[in-house]
Amino acid sequence: MGLLSDSHDESILISKAAKGDNNAFELLMGTHLKVIYNYICLHVSGEEDVKDIVQETMLAVWSGMKSFSGKSAFRTWILGITRRKISDFYRRKYQFSTVSIYEEEASLAADDRFDDSVNAIDVKSAIASLSSEEQELVFLAFNAELTYQEISDIIQVPVGTVKSRMHNIKSKLRKHLEKE
Amino acid sequence: MLIDYLNDRLDEAKRRRVVAHLASCGECRKEAALLIRLKNNQEMALKEVPQDIKLSAFDLVPKAQPQEKSLLAMLNLEPVYDSLKLVGVTMQFMKKMILIGGN
Numbered sequence: 001m002g003l004l005s006d007s008h009d010e011s012i013l014i015s016k017a018a019k020g021d022n023n024a025f026e027l028l029m030g031t032h033l034k035v036i037y038n039y040i041c042l043h044v045s046g047e048e049d050v051k052d053i054v055q056e057t058m059l060a061v062w063s064g065m066k067s068f069s070g071k072s073a074f075r076t077w078i079l080g081i082t083r084r085k086i087s088d089f090y091r092r093k094y095q096f097s098t099v100s101i102y103e104e105e106a107s108l109a110a111d112d113r114f115d116d117s118v119n120a121i122d123v124k125s126a127i128a129s130l131s132s133e134e135q136e137l138v139f140l141a142f143n144a145e146l147t148y149q150e151i152s153d154i155i156q157v158p159v160g161t162v163k164s165r166m167h168n169i170k171s172k173l174r175k176h177l178e179k180e
Numbered sequence: 181m182l183i184d185y186l187n188d189r190l191d192e193a194k195r196r197r198v199v200a201h202l203a204s205c206g207e208c209r210k211e212a213a214l215l216i217r218l219k220n221n222q223e224m225a226l227k228e229v230p231q232d233i234k235l236s237a238f239d240l241v242p243k244a245q246p247q248e249k250s251l252l253a254m255l256n257l258e259p260v261y262d263s264l265k266l267v268g269v270t271m272q273f274m275k276k277m278i279l280i281g282g283n
Binding site: 123 | 183184187188189211214215217218219220221222223225226227228229230232233234236237238239240241242243244
């Protein structure tokens with residue numbers, strides 16, 4: 001999980017950052033930036049929008065450092081914050097509309113940006129056949145390397161629901177790959 | 181459990197249990213193969229963070245300010261202040277001595 005696989009090193013940086021040490025904060029968040037960035041890209045397409053959400057996420061994490069209790073893994077906590085910042089973005093964007101974040105994502109999934117990359121590799125096309133909600137679960141499980149409990153904390157559904165959704169995802173992928 | 185195993189999120193005892201189970205269960209080995217394929221694909225699909233995002237990521241985070249200097253320090257009057265303080269303390273001491281002497 002990133003450069004700071006040693007949780008001891010990470011907890012030292014967390015403690016320094018919580019006391020207002022900018023260098024420790026940047027070092028700490030630098031190791032999670034790739035996952036944060038890719039998580040945002042999963043939901044948001046505009047380069048400038050992604051950049052803004054990254055900055056807003058960093059500010060929110062910095063502001064909340066003192067309140068991080070350590071009850072959840074640090075990565076779970078920051079991805080929860082990232083998710084809220086993505087929702088804030090869509091709330092601002094569709095302030096007077098009822099379009100939900102997932103409807104927006106569904107339209108993004110049909111975007112050329114995705115079409116270009118999905119046809120070459122079989123697994124990629126299998127994943128592309130999943131709904132955006134399912135793709136988010138795959139990302140959280142395999143890229144963010146979260147447990148089902150941690151995923152349940154972030155997307156705020158019961159852990160049993162996460163398990164059953166993952167079960168469905170695996171069945172779909174298996175079928176898709178067996179067809180090839 | 182298999183995903184946690186592949187993500188190296190299990191403690192040693194659970195990890196051993198999964199390994200032992202995989203050795204004897206063909207269905208789970210098939211599932212593990214699928215998950216490994218999926219995980220490898222996901223890792224390859226991760227985009228590198230563009231340089232401008234790396235450079236601007238912390239732009240909104242306030243930088244820690246060095247401790248503000250006092251007005252005396254800014255005007256370079258600290259030595260004068262220290263001398264005056266010393267004179268004040270000395271005078272108070274002398275006043276006390278005079279009062280004790282008077283009693």
